Amino acid sequence: MTATDIDRIRSFNRFYTARLGLLARHYLGTGRSLTELRVLIEIAGDAGISARDLARRLDLDEGYLSRVIAGFLRDGWVARHPVPGDKRRYNLTLTVAGQAVAEDLVARARADLTARLADIPPPALAAAAEALSRAERLLTPPDPDAVTFRDIAVGDAGWLIQRHGELYARDEGFDASFEPLVAEILTAFLRAHDPATERAFIATRGPDRLGSIFCVQSGEPGVAKLRLFFLEPEARGLGLGQRLLDACLGFARGAGYRRMVLWTHESHRAACALYAKNGFEMTMRKPVRSFGVDLVEQSWQIAP
DSSP: OOHHHHHHHHHHHHHHHHHTTTTOSSGGGSSSOHHHHHHHHHHHHSTTEEHHHHHHHHTOOHHHHHHHHHHHHHHTOEEEEEETTEEEEEEEEEOHHHHHHHHHHHHHHHHHHHHHTTTSOHHHHHHHHHHHHHHHHHTSOOOGGGOEEEOOOTTHHHHHHHHHHHHHHHHHOOOTTHHHHHHHHHHHHHHHOOTTTOEEEEEEETTEEEEEEEEEEOSSTTEEEEEEEEEOGGGTTSSHHHHHHHHHHHHHHHTTOSEEEEEEETTOHHHHHHHHHTTOEEEEEEEEEETTEEEEEEEEEEOO
16 A cells, blocks of 8 residues: 555545544534444444453543443443353443433434535435445455355446456556457457356455456367456455466366466566466467557466
8 A cells, every 4th residue: 555545545534524523522412422422332233242342343442431331321321231250341231211312323413414415416425325335345354255256247348348448557558459359358258158168257245346257268179268367456465366267277177178278468477476376387478569568478378
């Protein structure tokens, strides 16, 4: 992550805390701070949580949290229950009065946010909500096991054409002539591929597309071609490339191919290293001028 990335995140943090009124001393006119009310909402959403776990979840000083909970106890909003076998620890739940306060707080927060964003057109709000959901997923520590593979579906071709064009232009200086090549590969696949011998793997995490790999016929009997091996930047370094490659090679073996070939560029160093690690052999290397830049083409092959 670059300093520019950090500064952009900090800038958004300053923007949204002011835009949503989160810096007010008494949040939503309740006489309580945002932190205190967040503690109440967390207890409402996880009845029986311990103070220690609550402090860890919210990254709060345990002494400060103890004072907040003591205030809730005096107000009759929270009840404490001893943890069996440990007299020093307590689990926390809301009382009937505390539950009513929490429900009123949620209603107030929704009404307040609705009023603050009333000047934003509904389509823009929907787009912002989707963007924030994506930001939440991206900022959550990655879980490779949460990534699943599926076949190509509606919208995937457009995504692959766009992202290939954008990322190759950004990272390698490719011109607009690269996108038609990707489009031609996808068009041919979608129009006439044989499901028994050709397959697309699209890697997804929830609604997000993270990568792809295709196994297609090469035109030579018994020889498959690997195409459109692609990973979004946020999906790199998670072992997902290896998983996609394993899936593609496994499909090729099951389909009866005796050899798999691929075409790439020397500048794709991570992919080339992965090919070599998995037993691919480079069969050709030559300098070319393609997509507006000087490149070194490579061909690789393997018996899957």
